Amino acid sequence: MKEVDGRVESGSVGVRLDPDLRTAAVAARRLLVEHGFEEIADRGWSQMRSRCPTPAVVVIGEVNRGKSSLVNALLESPEVSPVGVDLTTSAYLRFVRAGDELSAGDARLIFAGRSVRRVNAEEVAAWITEDGAHVQDSEVDMLPLGAEIAVDAAILRHVQLVDTPGSGGLDTRHARLALEAVGAASVLLLVCDSAAPLTSTELRFLEEASREVDSILLVANKIDKNPRHWRLVVEEDRRLLARYAPRFAGSEVWGVSARYAATALSQTSGERRDALLRLSGVPALAEHLVRHAIAPDVGVAKGLRILYSGLRELDAHVTANRRAASGHPSMHKELIAQREHLQRCREREGQWREYLQRDLSILQSDMADSLERKLDRLQSDWRAKIEASHLEVMRRSRQLFVAEMTADIEVLMGELSVEFSTGLNRVVESLFDIFPGVDIADEMPDFSDLPIRAADVKGRGQGLGDPQMVMMGFMGSSAFGPALATALGMAAASAASLGIGAAAGGVWVAVNLAFRAVKNGKSALLEWLTKTSNAVRIDVTRYIARKVNEIRPTLASAYRSRLQEAIAESKSLLASAEQAARRSQQERAETVAEWDAISASIARGMDELEAQLARLSSSAQTKPDSSKSGSSSQK
Structure with missing residues (x-):
């Protein structure tokens, strides 16, 4: 892992380690190492530097909701995901950033047994759509379970997009398989109708999906076909969510037009193109998805928690030694009882x-x-x-x-x-x-x-x-x-x-x-x-x-x-307590003061780590200003 402009690259997604976070982590690690807790210190530091997979936005929806058209609009490409035809009920399309492993316009077909076949992206439809040439070929026994397509799109610098199977309508199994296929899904994007409220099928799907995913975003597509009343439909969607899928009652419902976006993208750069893109709501949605999907680096947060756990262990160790150094008779009795129990x-x-x-x-x-x-x-x-x-x-x-x-x-x-x-x-x-x-x-x-x-x-x-x-x-x-x-x-x-x-x-x-x-x-x-x-x-x-x-x-x-480690530590503490009992009061006070100083350092370190964890958590929950939403952009 390397640092670029103050940012630690973690997988395809960099997570900024500002000076405060770095200082807190380094101080905690140094404290642990100084007092013999090297293993947990190294484990926490290694976890912070571990690679984090790119988060994913998984798109799912009923038939004819414009799901694939929306995916193409987010990718700023009109034909990357097949439109107007159904995918096979098992195949998914994963769009990833073009790079050294897969160049733009290239694709990988993924078959059972993890055999992979590299093809041109234009050939994918023939393998995964119900009317595709290879699907209809009776001599073809094995068809791919999914495909990975490399695209040079701005949004893919931050997230990967997954287009779920199109045939058969909504299915929680589609969502579950697609979410887990990418292994790092952050958002499930449900594409619904801007001309009619959520259907019973969609509400049932949301209820079932609540057991599978943590974050769902609803997008009302085709607002161009219902320009006057789509906001009323969105308000009704909110009421239905509150009644039938309360967990997602607070979820945002965005209004967009994939058709407006496609029309804009087909034009040359200029004010008309930019205005039409803004009217479509798709750029604002893309910005929101990136912010929403990229939570704090999981590796960094987990590493901080490991360091925090190490400081707690160290604090318990220091507390026990401080009590032993005090020479108090009750401590001697407690240590004898502990040794006998062990x-x-x-x-x-x-x-x-x-x-x-x-x-x-x-x-x-x-x-x-x-x-x-x-x-x-x-x-x-x-x-x-x-x-x-x-x-x-x-x-x-x-x-x-x-x-x-x-x-x-x-x-x-x-x-x-x-x-x-x-x-x-x-x-x-x-x-x-x-x-x-x-x-x-x-x-x-x-x-x-x-x-x-x-x-x-x-x-x-x-x-x-x-x-x-x-x-x-x-x-x-x-x-x-x-x-x-x-x-x-x-x-x-x-x-x-x-x-x-x-x-x-x-x-x-x-x-x-x-x-x-x-x-x-x-x-x-x-x-x-x-x-x-x-x-x-x-x-x-x-x-x-x-x-x-x-x-x-x-x-x-x-x-x-x-058990052996606990017995050894118990014997060591008992020896310290017996030695402290033979020392003068001043000597005991000096030793206790030394342990107190270490304890104070630990407390400061734990406070700093807690503050950084809280800050990471807060940034994950921060949502963009409502003025940037697709809904507001339609006014």
Whole structure:
């Protein structure tokens, strides 16, 4: 990481480290290092300097709301995102800043197994639209799950834009997959109608989306078609939000015209062009999106919190030593009681291990029950969809069935990963209650090393599981596991600590088997679904058992290590207390004063870090003046 004009570059987004913030962080780190807390000091400083992914604005909306037209207007390009045709129900378009990795006008098609094909951006539509040449080609078995397109647009210097699938209307699954595909989504932008209030579908979507996303912005498009009354519609939208989606009652509703913006962008520079752009409201919306999406650097804020936590630990250490140095008789008694308690904990370590075995066994059983429920629901939902679909539709759009089933399996895996990690944290918090702050992030499950076995469909799908397919699948598992999760965007979990590279190899095999199975009719596809679900059940169960067996000795070792450290510190404090009791009152006072000086430095450091964290949080919540909103610009 490097500094440019006082700004620390973090991923594609720089976060300004002003002198006050830098001074506070450096002082806290120096204080920790001086008193033997190098590990947490280095961890906090490293986190502050870690790369932060570019935040994303994910655009979603009902059919015919002008969603893709708005994306093109924000990108200042009229034809980058396909308009007037539907995307496949699984494919997303991610627009990123052109650079060394991908030049402007170039694109990457992302397939299952994380295989990537570079194409010209103009070729993308043929691969991802329902009427695209490759989609309609019966000889093409594998279609991309998404595409990444490089564009030289001003807004992409700060955020990435994601255009969600267009067919099928609003679907919370579209939003969830798109949000998690980018791994750093900051804003979900819902494009609605400026001529009519929010529909029941949109309100239901907002209610469901409130469980998936933190920030939603509503944009009423096509205000040019309702110039007199669109503001009344927006006011009604606000009332509906307050009644049916109260969490987003305070969300801003912007009025824009993507058509005005497109017309302006087609003209040469001049006053008329600028006036039409202002009238469209799109530039003001783009400015707001950048401000709203770019929250304080997550790495910087997290690093400050780690340093703050370190100062709290140091403060507890200093307080204990100060009390020991005071030579007060009560302190001596407390330290003896603490030492005896720790010794009893060591003597009962065998019993503690039994508790660990019990709690991990309960967690393993709970995970098995959750897996069974999720698989039953997945199979039931997909059986209904398959049975309700005409064979000709399935053949014409087979990639839609297969990609969505693959996505659902990945979502299931990600949900299990979150549940498993949450359960492990509960076990640790319960059993390590005398040693708060135990970090087991490295032991958190991510399912990335789980190669789900693909089902070998028989009968009408005879020969689908040929050795070459299986071998390619396992190659995919080792090479593309973590990356596929990013492409598909499954599961709401922190990528840094949990990850979701769910069985890429097995899923890749399953995808190919399903493409072939769907050509052989519903029965073959249903059989594939059943057998693949059974394979998931067996392999995930084995994986969880293996993970539990791996983490049990790790936790036991961590407990013993923490216990030994606590006993050693207790002995040291007791020795200090006994030594202080033999010193003169003046000597004790001088030693206490030294500890007080250190404590005062710690308090000042914690106050400074608190102030910086509050300032970062405040800047994230600051909204632009209402005079800059798209709504106001229409007056």
